[in-house]
Amino acid sequence: MGRYIIHRVISMVLTIFFIVTITFFLMHAIPGGPFTREKPLPEAIIKALNEKYKLDDPVWKQYLDYWKDLFRGDLGPSFQLKHRSVNELISLGFPITARLGLVSIIFTLLLGVPMGIISALRQGKWEDYTTMFLATLGVTIPSFVLATVLIYLFGVVWKVFPVMSSKLTRPIEYVMPVVALSGYSLSFIARLVRSSMLDVIKQDYIRTARAKGLSELKVIYKHALKNAVIPVVTYLGPLAAGLLTGSFVIEKLFSIPGMGGYFVNSVSNRDYTMIMGSTIFYSVLLVIMNFIVDIVYVLVDPRIKLVNVKEG
Amino acid sequence: MDKLLEIRDLHTSFFTHVGEVKAVRGVNIDLYQGEAIGIVGESGCGKSVTSLSIMGLVPSPGKVIKGEIYFNGEDLLKKSEKEMQKIRGNKIAMIFQDPMTSLNPVYTIGDQLMEPLRTHKNMDKNAAREKAIGLLKEVRIPDPERRLKQYPHEFSGGMRQRVMIAMALSCQPELIIADEPTTALDVTIQAQILELMKELKEKFNTSIMLITHDLGIVADLCSRIVVMYAGIIVEEGSVRDIFYNPKHPYTWGLLKSIPKVNMTSKERLVPIEGQPPDLLKPPEGCPFMPRCRYAMRICEQQCPGLYSVSGRHKAACWLLDPRAPAVEWDREGVSFK
Numbered sequence: 189m190g191r192y193i194i195h196r197v198i199s200m201v202l203t204i205f206f207i208v209t210i211t212f213f214l215m216h217a218i219p220g221g222p223f224t225r226e227k228p229l230p231e232a233i234i235k236a237l238n239e240k241y242k243l244d245d246p247v248w249k250q251y252l253d254y255w256k257d258l259f260r261g262d263l264g265p266s267f268q269l270k271h272r273s274v275n276e277l278i279s280l281g282f283p284i285t286a287r288l289g290l291v292s293i294i295f296t297l298l299l300g301v302p303m304g305i306i307s308a309l310r311q312g313k314w315e316d317y318t319t320m321f322l323a324t325l326g327v328t329i330p331s332f333v334l335a336t337v338l339i340y341l342f343g344v345v346w347k348v349f350p351v352m353s354s355k356l357t358r359p360i361e362y363v364m365p366v367v368a369l370s371g372y373s374l375s376f377i378a379r380l381v382r383s384s385m386l387d388v389i390k391q392d393y394i395r396t397a398r399a400k401g402l403s404e405l406k407v408i409y410k411h412a413l414k415n416a417v418i419p420v421v422t423y424l425g426p427l428a429a430g431l432l433t434g435s436f437v438i439e440k441l442f443s444i445p446g447m448g449g450y451f452v453n454s455v456s457n458r459d460y461t462m463i464m465g466s467t468i469f470y471s472v473l474l475v476i477m478n479f480i481v482d483i484v485y486v487l488v489d490p491r492i493k494l495v496n497v498k499e500g
Numbered sequence: 501m502d503k504l505l506e507i508r509d510l511h512t513s514f515f516t517h518v519g520e521v522k523a524v525r526g527v528n529i530d531l532y533q534g535e536a537i538g539i540v541g542e543s544g545c546g547k548s549v550t551s552l553s554i555m556g557l558v559p560s561p562g563k564v565i566k567g568e569i570y571f572n573g574e575d576l577l578k579k580s581e582k583e584m585q586k587i588r589g590n591k592i593a594m595i596f597q598d599p600m601t602s603l604n605p606v607y608t609i610g611d612q613l614m615e616p617l618r619t620h621k622n623m624d625k626n627a628a629r630e631k632a633i634g635l636l637k638e639v640r641i642p643d644p645e646r647r648l649k650q651y652p653h654e655f656s657g658g659m660r661q662r663v664m665i666a667m668a669l670s671c672q673p674e675l676i677i678a679d680e681p682t683t684a685l686d687v688t689i690q691a692q693i694l695e696l697m698k699e700l701k702e703k704f705n706t707s708i709m710l711i712t713h714d715l716g717i718v719a720d721l722c723s724r725i726v727v728m729y730a731g732i733i734v735e736e737g738s739v740r741d742i743f744y745n746p747k748h749p750y751t752w753g754l755l756k757s758i759p760k761v762n763m764t765s766k767e768r769l770v771p772i773e774g775q776p777p778d779l780l781k782p783p784e785g786c787p788f789m790p791r792c793r794y795a796m797r798i799c800e801q802q803c804p805g806l807y808s809v810s811g812r813h814k815a816a817c818w819l820l821d822p823r824a825p826a827v828e829w830d831r832e833g834v835s836f837k
Contacts, residue, residue: 395596396602399555399594400589401587401616415606491605
C-alpha cells in the first residue's frame with residue numbers, strides 16, 4: 189500500500205508535468221498573442237508590453253522561466269485584468285465554485301443513490317417508472333436548457349427563488365444553480381445505482397442474508413447497498429472534479445463569479461498565464477480526486493488490492 | 501419420535517409472462533426429530549423450490565398456492581414475514597449450493613458469522629465473536645481468530661462451505677436444509693464436507709433435509725430418501741428400500757446412472773433418455789411416461805397415486821397395481837456402499 193502510494197504520487201507529478209508542457213507549447217503555437225486586437229495597438233505599446241511580460245524571449249526560455257515561477261507557487265500576473273495575479277483570481281473564484289460544487293455533489297449523492305435504490309426495489313411499479321422518467325429527462329436535457337427553464341418558471345413567473353444568485357450567501361440562492369448543475373450527474377447516478385442494485389439483489393449472498401432471518405431492511409441496507417455502490421465510486425472521481433470546477437454556462441446564467449468564467453474568458457482572450465494557471469489547477473484537482481477515489485475503492489471493496497503492476 | 505416437519509399437499513407455482521409454471525404439485529413429506537432425509541431428483545424437479553417454500557423464500561414471481569407446512573405443529577405458511585424472520589437462521593437454517601457466491605464479498609467472515617447470533621440470540625459483539633471462533637473450530641477451520649477477520653475471497657471453496665455450515669449451525673437450529681451442499685466442490689472436498697455434516701448432525705441432533713441430484717451422497721448421511729420428479733414425489737422409503745428394492749422406473753434409472761467403483765472402461769453409464777416434461781402444462785398422466793420403458797396405456801391417461809410397498813416405502817407407479825404385468829428390477833448396474 190505504501191509503495192503503491194509512492195508510485196501513484198510520482199505518476200501524478202509526471203502527469204502534471206506533461207500537462208504543463210503540452211499546454212504551454214500548444215498555447216504559444218497558436219498565432220497571435222494576448223495583445224492582439226481587432227484594432228491593432230500602436231507598435232510602441234505592444235513592444236513595451238512584450239518587453240514587460242518577456243514575450244520577446246525565445247519560447248523555451250519563457251517555458252523555463254514559467255517553471256521557475258511555478259516552483260515558487262507563483263502563477264504569474266494576469267495579462268488581461270491589470271494588477272491582478274492569477275493566484276489572486278483563482279483564490280477569488282474557486283471558493284465560490286467549490287461551494288456550489290460541494291453542495292451539488294452532496295445533493296447528487298443524497299438524492300441519486302436513494303432514487304436508484306427505490307427504483308430497483310420497486311422494479312416495474314409506478315415508483316420505478318416515475319424515477320426513471322425523471323432520470324431520462326435529466327440525462328437528455330442539457331444543463332443550460334434546464335437552468336433557463338428554472339430561471340423562467342421559479343425565478344420570473346412564480347418568483348420563488350432569486351434569479352441572481354451572485355455570491356451565494358443565502359441558502360435559497362443555491363437551489364436553482366445546484367439543481368441545474370447536478371441534473372445530469374444525479375440522473376446518471378440514479379440509473380447506475382438502479383442497474384447495479386438490480387444485479388446485486390439477484391445474487392446468492394442476498395438469499396443467504398434472507399435465510400439468516402435478517403429483516404428486509406437490513407438485507408438491503410447492509411448486504412445489498414455496499415455492493416451496489418461500488419460502480420458509483422468509480423464515477424465519483426470525474427463527478428467530483430467536474431462539479432467542483434463548476435460550469436461556465438451555469439455560472440454565467442446565474443451570474444456567479446466563479447472559476448468557470450475566468451477559464452473560458454482566458455482562452456478567448458489568450459490570457460497566457462490565466463490559461464496555464466486554470467489548466468494546472470483543474471488538472472491537479474482531477475488527479476487528486478482520482479487518487480482519492482482509488483483509495484476509497486479499496487475501503488469499499490476488499491477484493492481490490494492496491495499493488496503495482498510489476499508486483500502483480 | 502416427534503414429527504418436526506410435516507409438508508401437506510404443497511403446491512408452488514411461478515407466474516411467468518408465458519403462464520403458470522407448476523414447479524411443485526402436491527408434495528407430502530414428513531421429517532422426524534433428529535432424522536436426515538434426502539430429497540433426490542434431477543434439475544427442475546422441484547426439490548429446491550420445496551425447500552425455499554419451507555423457508556418462505558420462494559423468489560418472485562413464485563408463490564406457494566396451496567398446502568400446509570407444519571413445523572413443530574405450527575403452519576409456517578400462515579406466519580407473517582416478521583414471524584418467519586425469527587425462524588429463519590434460528591430454528592431452520594439453510595446451506596446453499598455454491599459457496600463461492602453465497603457469502604457477501606464485502607464483509608468479513610466474522611461479520612457474517614456473527615450476524616445470526618446477534619440477530620436471534622441478542623449476543624453482544626464479544627460474546628458473538630467468541631461463539632464464532634468456537635463455530636469455526638467446530639467445522640475445523642484452522643487458525644479461527646485470524647480467519648474471522650478475512651474476507652470470503654481469501655477462502656477456498658471447501659473452506660467457504662465450512663463457513664456456511666458454521667453459519668447454519670450458529671443458532672443451533674432444529675432443522676438444516678442443505679441444498680446441493682457439495683455439488684460445487686470437487687470430489688475429495690465433497691467427502692470431507694459430508695463427513696463433517698454427518699458428525700455435526702450426530703453431535704447436535706439436528707434434523708437434516710439434504711437436497712441433491714446425486715443418490716450416491718445421500719446413502720451415507722440420510723436414513724430416508726424421497727425421489728421427486730416433475731414436481732411430485734415418485735418414490736419414498738428408507739435408504740435400504742430405495743437401493744435394494746426400488747419400485748419406480750425413474751429410481752431405477754437414477755440408480756443405473758451412478759458410476760460403479762469396479763466399472764471397466766468399456767462399460768458405459770446408462771443415462772435416462774429424454775427430458776422431463778414442461779411444467780407450464782404438466783401432463784395428465786404419469787410425468788415420467790414419455791421416458792419410461794415400461795409405460796402402459798393407463799400411464800398416459802392418469803397419474804398414479806402412491807402405492808404402499810411395505811411399511812413407509814411407497815412408489816407412484818402403475819406397475820405396482822395388482823392388474824399390471826410383473827416387471828422385475830435387475831440389480832445389475834448398481835453399486836452399494
